[in-house]
Amino acid sequence: MVTETVRANRRLCLLDELPPCIGPKLRAFPNRRPKIQWLQQLERSPGSELGSQGYVFRVKIDSRIYALKVFKFFKPSDAKYLLSPVRAKKVSDEIAAFHVDPFYAECRAYGRIQKQEEAKGLKSRIAANCYGFLCLQKKHELQLAEMGIDLWDLPEEDEYRQQAEGSPIRAILKEYIEEETEFNSQNCKEMLKKLRRLNRWGVVHRDIQAGNYKNGLLIDLGSAWTEPHCIMKAVPKDVADGWRQTDMSQFDEMLKEKGIGKDMHILPNLEYHKKLRSWKP
Ligand SMILES: Nc1ncnc2c1ncn2[C@@H]1O[C@H](COP(=O)(O)OP(=O)(O)O)[C@@H](O)[C@H]1O
Numbered sequence: 131m132v133t134e135t136v137r138a139n140r141r142l143c144l145l146d147e148l149p150p151c152i153g154p155k156l157r158a159f160p161n162r163r164p165k166i167q168w169l170q171q172l173e174r175s176p177g178s179e180l181g182s183q184g185y186v187f188r189v190k191i192d193s194r195i196y197a198l199k200v201f202k203f204f205k206p207s208d209a210k211y212l213l214s215p216v217r218a219k220k221v222s223d224e225i226a227a228f229h230v231d232p233f234y235a236e237c238r239a240y241g242r243i244q245k246q247e248e249a250k251g252l253k254s255r256i257a258a259n260c261y262g263f264l265c266l267q268k269k270h271e272l273q274l275a276e277m278g279i280d281l282w283d284l285p286e287e288d289e290y291r292q293q294a295e296g297s298p299i300r301a302i303l304k305e306y307i308e309e310e311t312e313f314n315s316q317n318c319k320e321m322l323k324k325l326r327r328l329n330r331w332g333v334v335h336r337d338i339q340a341g342n343y344k345n346g347l348l349i350d351l352g353s354a355w356t357e358p359h360c361i362m363k364a365v366p367k368d369v370a371d372g373w374r375q376t377d378m379s380q381f382d383e384m385l386k387e388k389g390i391g392k393d394m395h396i397l398p399n400l401e402y403h404k405k406l407r408s409w410k411p
């Protein structure tokens with residue numbers, strides 16, 4: 131039996147852009163039923179101790195190489211974990227999921243980046259190129275299952291899982307980047323400049339760490355919060371402003387780990403922003 135949740139998720143996959151809510155959106159990969167050659171499952175970096183959001187593969191589609199991130203299923207009510215019960219009641223599960231589910235979080239962040247880079251005619255990029263979202267076909271589901279890929283973190287008896295099991299698998303196609311990032315002060319200055327730009331565009335990355343960069347470009351936007359964002363709107367302004375500083379602290383932390391950046395003045399700038407009451411992303 132196909133549940134209403136599965137039907138709704140199938141309808142979402144047919145849209146030209148996602149997510150269907152106010153704010154930026156990502157377009158579908160033009161070929162909706164591509165033949166995928168699975169070449170290699172990519173290792174997660176050792177530094178990422180948080181649970182993974184999915185699995186990333188090097189794939190070939192129409193003789194081109196890509197990185198394909200296949201996302202785990204996400205329980206909408208989990209999107210509000212940072213809110214008190216009173217505040218959580220004011221935000222719908224659907225909007226919260228569109229803003230927090232790592233799949234939609236990447237769609238929105240990439241949507242914003244693509245619009246801004248295009249509008250400003252910028253040549254230097256912040257993130258790996260993105261070619262759109264893709265909902266996988268049944269045969270791909272079987273291929274993933276054969277590889278032992280499990281996209282459910284929830285127990286089988288979970289109520290949401292029972293309603294949503296059988297929903298299409300969501301994925302995002304990106305440029306595959308082979309080269310590692312060289313963390314020297316020149317490159318890091320450039321990365322910091324781009325990260326500040328991303329923040330000005332209303333995207334807080336929230337997971338700045340060496341493992342989410344390749345060749346100086348961000349490859350993982352699954353934790354990003356892109357404004358307008360229901361969770362940031364649901365909390366007092368000073369709390370949201372604090373969250374908006376996350377990337378600068380994390381960048382600073384990353385440089386400390388790499389033993390560089392003493393001359394980069396990341397945090398004084400952060401203090402300055404904090405004092406600027408009128409600061410808007
Ligand atoms: N575009 C890409 N090019 C090359 N490798 C990638 C790319 N995207 C992801 N990877 C590899 O896959 C790993 C996991 O990807 P990521 O998007 O960070 O997912 P998560 O952190 O949720 O597991 C990365 O640490 C990196 O090694």
Ligand SMILES: [Mg+2]
Pocket residue numbers: 178341342350
């Ligand atoms: Mg990552």
